[in-house]
Amino acid sequence: MKHATSRMLFSYWDGLRGERAAPERSQVEPGKIRHILADTFILGIEADGQATFRLAGTRVCALFGRDLKGVNFADLWPADRRAEADQLVDLVANDTVGTLAGITGETEFGSVISLELLLLPLRHCGAPNRRALGALSPGAVPSWLGLTPVHLLELRSLRVVGNSRPLRPGIGDIGPLAAAKRHRLVLLDGGLNK
Numbered sequence: 560m561k562h563a564t565s566r567m568l569f570s571y572w573d574g575l576r577g578e579r580a581a582p583e584r585s586q587v588e589p590g591k592i593r594h595i596l597a598d599t600f601i602l603g604i605e606a607d608g609q610a611t612f613r614l615a616g617t618r619v620c621a622l623f624g625r626d627l628k629g630v631n632f633a634d635l636w637p638a639d640r641r642a643e644a645d646q647l648v649d650l651v652a653n654d655t656v657g658t659l660a661g662i663t664g665e666t667e668f669g670s671v672i673s674l675e676l677l678l679l680p681l682r683h684c685g686a687p688n689r690r691a692l693g694a695l696s697p698g699a700v701p702s703w704l705g706l707t708p709v710h711l712l713e714l715r716s717l718r719v720v721g722n723s724r725p726l727r728p729g730i731g732d733i734g735p736l737a738a739a740k741r742h743r744l745v746l747l748d749g750g751l752n753k
Contacts, residue, residue, distance in 0.1 A: 560659060560675070560677070560720075561675055561698065562675045562694075562696045562698065563595075564595045564598045564599075564675075564677075564694045564696040565659065565675050565677040565694055565696060567592065567594070567595050568592060568595060568599060568677055568679070568692070568694045569657065569677060569679065569720065569721065571591060571592050572657070572679045572692060572721075573721060575587070576721075579682075580655040580656075580680065580687065581655050581679070581680035581681055581682050581687060582681060582682065583681065583682045583683070584601070584681045584682065584683045584690045587601075587681070587692060595694065595696075596616050596617075597616040597617045597618035597619070598616050598618050598619060598694050598695060598696040599616045599619070599692070599693065599694045600612055600613075600614055600615040600616060600619050600627070600692075600693050600694070600695065601613045601614045601681075601690060601691070601692055601693070602632055602648070602678075602690065602691040602693060603689065603690060604648060604651075604652045604688060604689050604690065604691060608645065608648060608649060608652065609631060609633075610631070610632040610633070610648040610652075610691065611629055611630060611631050611632065612627040612628055612629065612630050612632065613628065613690075614628065615627040615628060618696075618700075618704070619695050621704055621705040622664070622672075622674075622695065622697075622704065622708070622709050623635065623708050623709055623710075624705070624707070624708025624709075625708070632644055632648060633645055633648075635712050636712050636713075637711055637712075640712070640713065640714070643714040644712075644714075647660060647676070647678055647714075647717070648678070648691065650678075650719065651678045651679065651680045651688075651691045652680065652688035652689075652691070653688060655680045655687050655688070656680065656719050656720070656721060657677065657678060657679040657680065657719065657720040657721040658676075658677070658678045658717060658718070658719060658720065659675070659676070659677050659717070659718045659719075659720050660675070660676040660677075660678075660714055660715075660716060660717050660718075661673070661674075661675060661676075661714075661715040661716035661717075662674040662675070662676050662695075662712055662713065662714055662715060663712070663713045663715055664709035664711065664712050664713075665709065665710070665711040665713075666703065666707045666708065666709055666710060667707070667710055668707060670701065670703055670707060672697050672701055672709065673697065673698050674695055674696065674697055674698075674712075675694075675695075675696055675698070676693065676694070676695050677693055677694045677695075677720075678691050678692075678693045679691060679692045679693065679721070680692075
């Protein structure tokens with residue numbers, strides 16, 4: 560985790576859950592994470608897997624230039640990339656694991672921002688797949704934040720966090736489109752000729 564917000568939220572969530580896969584939503588006390596509330600949010604997850612914002616911090620809302628309460632999480636991505644957002648929610652809801660994603664956001668004027676997205680499962684009234692606690696934080700706050708909204712998100716990397724058990728086969732892959740865009744270190748055989 561690169562961003563302090565993600566590290567602080569994960570640490571708080573991890574402390575709440577103890578030995579369980581996820582803590583109860585009712586255990587989350589906003590006062591305990593008041594220093595990072597601007598970058599945090601809670602998603603409600605329906606039986607069909609659709610996730611909507613129930614609460615969103617001021618900086619998260621400013622990033623998109625609107626109040627996000629009631630907005631579908633996948634609607635923040637362009638239509639051809641909504642499957643990436645749905646996969647993030649699926650991992651959190653159905654595998655009860657946290658996800659950490661590197662995301663690039665772009666405004667209509669071409670300004671780009673690097674973001675870190677952390678999604679963590681919460682239990683709600685005993686159900687393990689009905690809420691998610693998240694943070695969406697920029698590495699550096701741009702001067703245009705709140706003036707020009709981000710309208711395009713792109714998933715760059717994905718990692719499962721806080722998991723000690725195996726995932727379903729094929730889970731954790733970010734898809735061929737995003738995987739092809741990731742930068743990788745490649746070692747080639749060869750060396751110095753003597």
